[in-house]
Amino acid sequence: MLTRVFKSRKPRNLLLLFEILALFLLFLLNNQHIDRYIVILFFGLISVIYISNFILGKISSGDNYIFLIVSMLLTIGIVTIYRLNPDTGLRQLVWALVGILVFYITYFAMRGIRKIENWAPFYFVVALLLCLVTLLFGVERGGARNWIQITNDILFQPTEFTKLAVVFLMASYYAKYQYMISRPIAYKALLPLGAAYLLIGFLFIQKDLGTAAIFFCIFSGIQFIYEEDRKIILLNIGLMLLGALAGYFLFNHIRVRLDIWLNPWDPDKIYNSSAQIVQSLFAIAEGGFFGTGIGLGNPKLVPVGISDFIFPVICEEMGIFAGIGIIMLYLLLAYRAMKIAMAQPVLFYRILAIGMAILFAVQCFLNIGGVIKLIPMTGLTLPFVSYGGSSMLSSFIALGVLQVTSEDLSYKYEGYDEFKRK
Amino acid sequence: MMNSKENKRLIVLLLGLIAMFLGLILYLSYFTVFEAKTIVDHPANRRDSIKVAGIKRGAILDSKGNVLAETVGEKYNYTRHYTYPRAYSHVIGYASKTKGRSGLEATYNDALLGLNSGKTLKDLQAFFDSDIDTEVGDNMTLTTNSNIQEFVRETLIETDKKGAIVVMNPTTGAILAMASSPDFNAQNIDQDYNAIVEQNNGAFFNNAIQGGYAPGSVFKIVTAAAILESDVDQSYEDTGEEVILGRAIKNAGGEKYGDIDLNEAFTYSVNTYFANKAVAIGKDKFTEVAERFMMNKDIDFDLNLATSTFKSEGWDQHALGSAAIGQADILTTPLQMTLITNAIANQGKIMAPYLVERITSPEGATIQTHEPTVLSEAITPENAQKLAEMMENVVRQGSGRGAQIRRTAVAGKTGTAQTRQADGSYNAWFVGFAPVKDPKVSVAVILQDSEKFGGEVAAPIAADIMEFALGELN
Numbered sequence: 001m002l003t004r005v006f007k008s009r010k011p012r013n014l015l016l017l018f019e020i021l022a023l024f025l026l027f028l029l030n031n032q033h034i035d036r037y038i039v040i041l042f043f044g045l046i047s048v049i050y051i052s053n054f055i056l057g058k059i060s061s062g063d064n065y066i067f068l069i070v071s072m073l074l075t076i077g078i079v080t081i082y083r084l085n086p087d088t089g090l091r092q093l094v095w096a097l098v099g100i101l102v103f104y105i106t107y108f109a110m111r112g113i114r115k116i117e118n119w120a121p122f123y124f125v126v127a128l129l130l131c132l133v134t135l136l137f138g139v140e141r142g143g144a145r146n147w148i149q150i151t152n153d154i155l156f157q158p159t160e161f162t163k164l165a166v167v168f169l170m171a172s173y174y175a176k177y178q179y180m181i182s183r184p185i186a187y188k189a190l191l192p193l194g195a196a197y198l199l200i201g202f203l204f205i206q207k208d209l210g211t212a213a214i215f216f217c218i219f220s221g222i223q224f225i226y227e228e229d230r231k232i233i234l235l236n237i238g239l240m241l242l243g244a245l246a247g248y249f250l251f252n253h254i255r256v257r258l259d260i261w262l263n264p265w266d267p268d269k270i271y272n273s274s275a276q277i278v279q280s281l282f283a284i285a286e287g288g289f290f291g292t293g294i295g296l297g298n299p300k301l302v303p304v305g306i307s308d309f310i311f312p313v314i315c316e317e318m319g320i321f322a323g324i325g326i327i328m329l330y331l332l333l334a335y336r337a338m339k340i341a342m343a344q345p346v347l348f349y350r351i352l353a354i355g356m357a358i359l360f361a362v363q364c365f366l367n368i369g370g371v372i373k374l375i376p377m378t379g380l381t382l383p384f385v386s387y388g389g390s391s392m393l394s395s396f397i398a399l400g401v402l403q404v405t406s407e408d409l410s411y412k413y414e415g416y417d418e419f420k421r422k
Numbered sequence: 423m424m425n426s427k428e429n430k431r432l433i434v435l436l437l438g439l440i441a442m443f444l445g446l447i448l449y450l451s452y453f454t455v456f457e458a459k460t461i462v463d464h465p466a467n468r469r470d471s472i473k474v475a476g477i478k479r480g481a482i483l484d485s486k487g488n489v490l491a492e493t494v495g496e497k498y499n500y501t502r503h504y505t506y507p508r509a510y511s512h513v514i515g516y517a518s519k520t521k522g523r524s525g526l527e528a529t530y531n532d533a534l535l536g537l538n539s540g541k542t543l544k545d546l547q548a549f550f551d552s553d554i555d556t557e558v559g560d561n562m563t564l565t566t567n568s569n570i571q572e573f574v575r576e577t578l579i580e581t582d583k584k585g586a587i588v589v590m591n592p593t594t595g596a597i598l599a600m601a602s603s604p605d606f607n608a609q610n611i612d613q614d615y616n617a618i619v620e621q622n623n624g625a626f627f628n629n630a631i632q633g634g635y636a637p638g639s640v641f642k643i644v645t646a647a648a649i650l651e652s653d654v655d656q657s658y659e660d661t662g663e664e665v666i667l668g669r670a671i672k673n674a675g676g677e678k679y680g681d682i683d684l685n686e687a688f689t690y691s692v693n694t695y696f697a698n699k700a701v702a703i704g705k706d707k708f709t710e711v712a713e714r715f716m717m718n719k720d721i722d723f724d725l726n727l728a729t730s731t732f733k734s735e736g737w738d739q740h741a742l743g744s745a746a747i748g749q750a751d752i753l754t755t756p757l758q759m760t761l762i763t764n765a766i767a768n769q770g771k772i773m774a775p776y777l778v779e780r781i782t783s784p785e786g787a788t789i790q791t792h793e794p795t796v797l798s799e800a801i802t803p804e805n806a807q808k809l810a811e812m813m814e815n816v817v818r819q820g821s822g823r824g825a826q827i828r829r830t831a832v833a834g835k836t837g838t839a840q841t842r843q844a845d846g847s848y849n850a851w852f853v854g855f856a857p858v859k860d861p862k863v864s865v866a867v868i869l870q871d872s873e874k875f876g877g878e879v880a881a882p883i884a885a886d887i888m889e890f891a892l893g894e895l896n
Contacts, residue, residue, distance in 0.1 A: 225431040270466050282467040284450075285458035298469045320454050324447050331443040338436045342429070354432065361439045365446060374449045 012053045015072055019046055022079040022294060029083065029295030037086050044093050045078055052100050060107070062406030063340055067103075069333050070384050070399055076326065077385035080314050081306050083294060088306055088387055095389045099396035106400030114412055117348035120169060120177035124195055127165035130158040131202040138206060146208045159203065159211045160394035164401075166199065166215055167355030174226040175348035189229040192219065193236060200243070207253050210366050210378030216240060217362040218355055226351065261376035276303045280371045283312035284320065291319030306387040308379060311371050326385070327368060334361040340406040349405040356402045360395075471519060475500070480534040480559035482514055482526065484568045485596075485779060490514060491527075497555070506568060507609035509575040512628040513566065513600055513725075513777065516608040521615045524626070526562070526777065529724055533781050534559045539789050558784045565596035565779050565792075573890050574599040577883055585869040586629035586756040587883070589891055592764035592855055592864040594794040595773030598891060600757075602629040631727045634753035635868055638839030638876070639691045639821075640851045641748030643762055643809060645700055646688050648711040650805045654702040656684045664694035666740045671697040671747070674838065674875075688812040689820035691836065693747045700746030701739050708742065709734045714800045715762050716772060717754070721797065724777040730758035748839060760866040763853040765800040766809045766833070767861035772798045814858050817881075822852065824881030827889045831858040834884065836876040847871050852880035856888045863891045 023042050049071045056067050074096050082089025110116070139149050148156045173192050181188055196219040203212035220236055227233060247254050256273065264274040264281075279302045286297060299305055299313040306313075315323040337357030344350040363380055370377035381388055383395040461467075475498050482491040491514055493500045502517055504510065515525020523531055532538050536559035547554050574587045578601050589599040606618055606625040618625050627633070649656065662678040663670040673679070673693050679686065687695035700708055709732060713719060717732035733751040734742070744750035754762075757775060765772045773794050780791040801809070813833035816822040821836045834854025841847055850872040855864035865887055867880040 221435055224435060225428060265464075278464075278466055281453075281461055282464070282469065284453065285461040286467075286469055288454060288458060298472060301468060320450050323450060327443055327446050327450075331440065334439050334443075335436065338432065338439075342432060354435070357439065358435075361442065365442045368446050369449075372446070372450055372453060374446065 011068055012050060012071070015053075015068070015075065016046065016050060018072070019049070019075050019079075022075070025294040026079060026083055037090060041078075041082060041086075041090060041093060044090075044097075045075065048093070048097055048100060049075065056403075060403060060407065062403055063336055066333060066336050066399065066402055066406070069329050069336070073326065073329055073384040076314060076318075076322070077310065077382075077387075079294070080299075080310055080317075080385075081387050083317070084300060084306055084313065092387050092392075095387075095392045098389075099392040102393050103396040103400040103403070106397045107403050110401060110404040111407075111409075116168075117172045117176045118180075120172040123165050123169035123172060127162050127169060127199055130162045130165065131199055131206075134158045134206055135202060140207075146203075146206050146211070155390075157388070157390035159206075159208055160390040161397075162199070163211065163214055163218070163359060164394055164397055166196070166218055167352060167359060167398075167401075169195065170219060170222045171348050171351035171355055174222060175351055189227060189232045192223070193232060193239075197239065197243070204247055204251065207251070208379070209254065209257065210363075210380035213366060213378060214359065214362050214380070218358050221358040222351055222355060225354065257376045257378075261373065264373065276309060277371070277373055277377060279303060280309050280312040281373060283316040284323070284372060287316040287319050289319050289321055291315065291317050291322065293317060307381055307391075308367065308377075308386065309371055310382055310386050311368050314385075323368075326382075327364070330360060330364040333357075337402055340402065344405055344409075346409055346412075349409060352401055353405040356398050356405075359398060474535060475519070477535045477557040477559055478555070479517060480536065480561045480784070482534075483561065483563045484566050484571075485564060486567065487563075488568050490564070490568065493559075497557075504609050506572065507607045508605055509568070509572045509601070510566075511605040511608045512602045512630070513564075513571075514608065516611040518611050518615075521611055525628075526564075526724060529726075530562055530778065530781075533789075534562065536560050536784075539783055560789055561782050561784065563779045563782070564777055565591075565598065566600075566777070567598050567891075567894055569894050570887075570891050571599040571601070574887055575601040575605070577886060578603045579605075581869055581879070581883070583869040583872060584624065584629065585867070586633060587868075587887065588630050588756050588760045588866045589887060590760050590764060590775065590864050592767035592861045593773065595764070595775045595797070596779070596794075597775060597777050598863065599887075600628075600630045600777075602627070602633075628725065629868070629870075630756045631723070631725055633755060633868075634728060634730070635756070635849050635851075635870075636839040636841070637748040637752060637754045637759060638837035638849060638851055639693075639748055640759055640762075640835045640837035640853050640876075641752060641754070642688060642691065642696050642746070643766060643813070643835055643853075644712050644715050644717075645696045645708070645746045646684060646809060646812065647715070647801050647805060648703050648708050649684055649696075649699050650808060651711060651801070652703045652707055654699055656699075658682055658687065658695045658698055660687075660692055660694050662694070664697045664743065666697065666701060666743045667738060669740050671740075671743050685812055685815065688835075689815040691816075691821045696746040697743030700742050705734050705737060705742055708745070711801075714798055715765060716758065716798055716800075717752075719798075721758075721761075721775070723757075723775055727757060727775075728755050730754040748837060756866045756868050759851070759853050759868075760864055761797070762800075763835075763855055763864045763866065765798075766806050766813060767855040767864050768806075769803040770799060770801040770806040771796050772800050810858060813854065817854065821875075821877040822854070822881050824877055825852060825854055825885045825888075827856065827885050830856050830889075830892060832856040832885065832888060833858045834881065836881055838875040838877075841871065846873055848873075848875065850874060850876040850878070850880045852876050852884045854881075854884055854888070856892065862895055863888055865891075 027038055057064050078092050081092045134146055137148055139147050146157055146159050150156055200212045200215050260274045264277045270278055283302050294317050297316040299316050302309050302312050334357045337353050341350045341353035363383055366378045367380045367382045369375040381391040479493040481489055484490055489505055490510055491504050494503055495501045513525055515527045517523045517527040545556055578587050584603055586602045590597050604625045659681050660679040663672045671693055679692050712732045717730050720729050721727050731753050741750045745752055761772050774797040776792050781789045783789055810833050813835055817825045817832045817834045822834045825832050825834045832854055837851030839849040841849055850869045853866045855861045865884050867884045869879055872879055
């Protein structure tokens with residue numbers, strides 16, 4: 001049977017094998033007898049992922065690999081979180097379930113609703129409102145004031161969704177809105193620039209540097225491809241440098257982050273401000289290439305190991321080979337998204353796919369680069385892997401969008417030619 | 423569809439993203455290969471101490487099975503108990519949660535924590551029976567005899583001098599006792615550590631294996647071996663001083679011995695004779711013989727043994743003459759001098775020194791045992807025989823008469839090395855073995871900053887120890 005699984009041309013069987021092995025190790029670690037939790041986890045995880053991959057293959061004519069990549073990331077995340085704390089692991093499983101549901105809702109909604117490329121002002125208002133709401137009602141958690149408290153237990157992170165609004169905003173502006181401006185404006189190319197920097201400014205005030213960096217990358221990436229006025233790109237780079245300098249001198253928390261990055265081993269900081277990064281490095285170093293094995297490390301020593309710092313936890317017990325595997329999965333995801341963009345004839349959806357590629361890639365880079373001390377820490381989650389409802393939902397919405405863009409959408413456009421650019 | 427400009431820019435962007443990911447992978451690999459090893463040892467990494475706190479450290483026993491160190495208490499709250507916290511302070515050392523480890527506790531840390539032995543079967547049993555604790559370290563049996571060890575330590579401390587004593591079995595290389603003064607109390611290390619560091623009088627330093635001493639006249643054993651091997655004329659007319667390159671090497675106490683041969687020169691420790699003959703032998707031959715006695719050689723040992731040096735490269739003839747009487751650029755550890763003595767006692771062969779006889783699992787299965795091995799064939803059995811006779815003469819009628827004991831013939835050599843400090847302050851040495859016909863015990867004694875000669879202070883101590891040790895071993 002095992003050889004059949006290995007020989008199988010369907011990668012989802014290999015995924016199943018990984019899940020069975022990982023769950024067996026978790027069983028050895030936490031349970032000496034079969035209890036409710038592990039059974040729920042076992043059947044929940046396997047059926048959710050296996051079945052949705054199966055269904056998707058039937059209903060979507062688009063790319064079937066991106067969901068599979070995400071399934072692997074999801075599995076690693078849930079297994080790791082369950083290993084740290086079984087209760088949280090099961091909650092993450094529920095979030096994954098809700099996420100997959102949201103994925104299908106997004107998928108069908110995107111397919112059904114027409115003319116969403118015309119709504120640039122709407123996306124801008126949504127992004128602005130989400131920022132304002134955070135600014136007015138936000139509470140501080142983990143150093144950034146970017147959470148909204150709904151009830152005692154439920155916290156909601158609006159910036160996770162602002163990212164998506166920004167992608168839609170940029171896509172609709174460059175695909176449609178710039179041609180819809182009736183009055184000739186002298187510097188219309190400054191419009192998206194102004195919008196992007198306004199949002200980035202809000203994020204700086206909320207101390208949410210990571211999301212600010214993502215906004216900047218999404219904006220700059222799309223601008224790099226579609227801005228016809230190339231001088232604006234230089235202006236963007238100039239503004240970015242200026243903004244970074246201004247941020248450094250204006251905001252203390254930026255200087256602190258930079259200092260932690262440069263001197264984490266300072267004995268004054270090692271047990272307080274730089275404890276996170278130092279413990280993260282210990283975990284990765286202990287794991288080595290092959291890891292200690294699930295259940296044999298001490299990943300609970302890593303602060304916030306279930307969310308921002310989940311990558312070192314994985315590396316400690318599964319080795320940096322698993323870590324590199326995760327990086328490769330994101331690379332594949334970004335590559336598939338770019339490939340989808342190249343094949344997509346409709347400009348708006350093409351830009352959406354590019355935006356999602358940048359979103360996943362940059363967020364992965366900022367998170368992993370931060371925890372391995374390649375770059376300063378920015379406090380971002382690892383999409384699909386880290387614990388967290390907001391992150392999970394927004395990531396699945398992004399994936400749903402990507403799934404739609406991978407399909408032939410010409411049925412939406414009778415006057416299809418008008419959207420072609422030259 | 424896409425135009426080519428758009429397509430090109432899209433590919434540039436994709437390459438940019440790929441470069442970003444490759445950056446992550448390369449840095450992660452670099453970190454794991456080059457930085458991880460040093461980072462895990464950082465004191466802020468608590469993994470090691472968490473792991474160690476759950477393991478019942480193995481016991482340490484002496485050659486008769488007496489417990490020297492054991493771990494008592496509940497899991498995660500173990501304490502280490504030492505039966506002879508002072509006598510074995512340098513040999514066994516300490517294993518402290520806060521102050522780290524020293525001695526055999528440090529060298530054999532992995533074995534004592536049971537990290538070396540396979541535990542598959544036991545893990546499997548423990549899986550079905552939660553009463554089985556797999557986290558128990560291996561036990562270790564030493565070569566030492568604790569009665570001798572205590573006697574040696576008491577004797578050394580009573581002299582009130584810094585110094586060291588090594589007692590060995592010359593035919594196997596087993597260490598019977600090893601003491602260094604000053605010492606400390608391994609049981610109270612957590613409380614005493616800071617005070618000991620502050621006093622800074624070398625209590626943590628194991629003089630027996632780390633102390634580098636000018637050997638003085640005890641090194642004449644090596645010089646005499648070199649003379650026996652080369653065909654230089656063994657007769658000499660002593661005038662009380664030997665002038666080499668315009669500078670004189672004199673006899674101790676200004677003695678003049680007239681016409682003497684090697685045997686008489688050795689018995690009365692005649693400096694002029696050895697200085698003269700070393701020059702005749704030449705630097706190369708002398709160095710070769712010294713290196714066969716393991717000078718300049720790193721010796722694998724259970725503790726960190728400093729290398730004894732015979733740095734002859736830049737020597738002129740006067741330095742060579744000084745080296746013949748154990749001065750010049752020669753530094754030896756007391757253990758190294760015991761090994762040189764062992765070569766004479768053991769028909770020219772130096773056995774590898776060792777402290778750990780065997781390591782056994784908690785169930786009693788043997789994991790590792792030490793087989794005596796030959797470290798070096800220093801000289802021929804015939805020359806060893808001749809040197810043994812000369813060393814016997816030293817104790818019978820020469821400078822080492824203080825080392826005589828009842829009913830047993832002792833062979834030995836005294837030494838009194840000038841130290842760099844003041845005149846009238848010496849390193850007093852005695853090395854020897856007994857019984858001469860069937861050596862069972864060899865000993866090296868060194869007392870630092872003594873006002874008296876080796877024959878006066880070190881030899882009687884060696885006699886007491888050999889007599890006690892022979893009594894213990896019978």
